[in-house]
Amino acid sequence: MRASHAYACGAALGYAVDLLLGDPRRGHPVAAFGRAAGALERRVWRDRRDAGAGYAALAAGTVVAGAALAERAVRNRPRARAALTAAAVWSVLGGTSLAREALAVGSALEAGDVALARERLPRLCGRDPQGLDAEALARAVVESVAENTSDAVVGALVWGAVAGLPGTAGFRALNTLDAMVGHRSPRHLRFGWAAARLDDAVGWPGARLTALLAAVAGGDARGAVQAWREDAHRHPSPNAGPVEAAFAGALGVRLGGTLSYGGRTEHRPVLNTSGRSVGTRDIARAVRLSRRVSALALVTTVAASAVRETVREGVRRGREGKR
Template sequence: MAERAPRRAGRRAEAVGMAVGVLVDALIGDPRRGHPVAVFGRAASALERRLYGDARHRGVAHTAICVTAAAALGGLAAGATRRSPVARAAVTAAATWAVLGGTTLAREGTAMAELLEAGDLDGARRRLPHLCGRDPSGLDERQIARATVESLAENTSDAVVAPLWWGAVAGVPGLLAYRAVNTLDAMVGHRSPRYVRFGWAAARLDDAANLVPARLTGLLAALAAPLAGGSTGRAAAVMLRDGHRHPSPNAGRCEAAFAGALGVRLGGVNVYGGRVEHRPRMGEGDGPETADVRRAVRLARAVAVAASTAACLARWVGLPRRGRARGDG
């Protein structure tokens, strides 16, 4: 019992810190310069230049070093603050703010809605790369709206629900390790001649890290559907029916739930730097219109609030451990 008291105090300090980090992200979003994730990205790129080779084992080494370093940094921070709940809360708040991207995501979605509402297609095309990697040059208003809604759905999981899930499970090391995994996937995990082998490990690890969070995102989107003018039952039904059809094992769950919640159809032809992909249709009805972009932003924000609340409570209470009742004697 005496040994558990410090652990409980540290866990609860982390719960408070996560809540503070969420509030800081809500107030200021991402910094324009010197973002910690950008610093990690530069370090990962420098390591890539030393390790790169068109082989899976080199990518495995790159991913293992980067993720282990991030997790170890979190572990050192947690260890250094184990005797001070205030310091532990401060470190957790900083880590939470650094890994979250929900406020910036919602701002980008709102900015896109404003450009589309003003009829500024050229401005919307220039802005779209802030949200996703598809080629915006030939997209019309409805295609841009679809790209925005799909990006909001997927990134609500990647930038909000997943880091909070791993923070609830593993504290500061979980927060930093997840962001390292997701950043590496964005850097080297995409399919291209350079990264088809080297990026394999980063892509597969990202799939594994998002397996639970993506489905939680879909569940929360279904529960929050009435806030976006939709139906929880319909959103859940579309997620169960269509979510597995997406080529990603995770993104499809998020996109299908958003499609059902908004009452729209997602999927279709996407162009990425000259590479054409045909995505399966998810949902029913027509593709999103400009008005649906604001509804998607509202849904994403509702999911973020629910996920933040649940993660902080889960960290405060703690996950059940096998044998705890037996140890209490």
């Protein structure tokens, strides 16, 4: 195996393992990081932005440094690097688990069991399920599938293509920190500010690629682009906006509106106002679109990483030839 192909082969293998098996059932590295980050938060929490910035830098920086050291240790062993990359990519991707949880809620709704759908929704997103009817539950699932296609799959692949193993691991670390402390609760309004802003920054390229690929892979490219252009900027999240708008346009549905997180009600703008209301069958359609987007993202990022590694290898050989 050529050194320039090690990351690409490892990423493809890790993606395939996630597709077949889903998340590791025991010893999940992301869960272990979450426990460690939670313990660190309890020790360093202060109701200040600077304290939160230090917390985010220490937690994510440790992960990035560890990944960089691990990658460096196998840099001259392409097969070992590919294996390490495959394990890391498998551990950070969540596409298969996302699809399973979304389809489980969809199955409950198809069976008319709204109570079961409400019970399962928290496994997919942090939205308050109580009081949601079948249509609102279906909309919550479609929105979560759209946003998490970027967060749980495409973003990690993008940063892997850009920065190798440290990029993949660092992206997942920041995404996890945002989920833990980035929300606007009284405890985390200031402390979680840095984690939320860092997550917005690293999520920017993956969200745009996700929206673009949703337009390419969806059933209505024109509708996806139009909804993205006209409605995405009105969403409170700079990254969820383009993704959800593009999915809404591609699927021909309306997303957004009133929702509740942690007892706090939000009135979000409607995305793709010309679309119809979300129905139960749209959950499976959103999952299929998510899978197509993820597959295209893998092809795109693997090709980009192979080019990056080939260029680096050529530069290194050129320098060695001048010695």
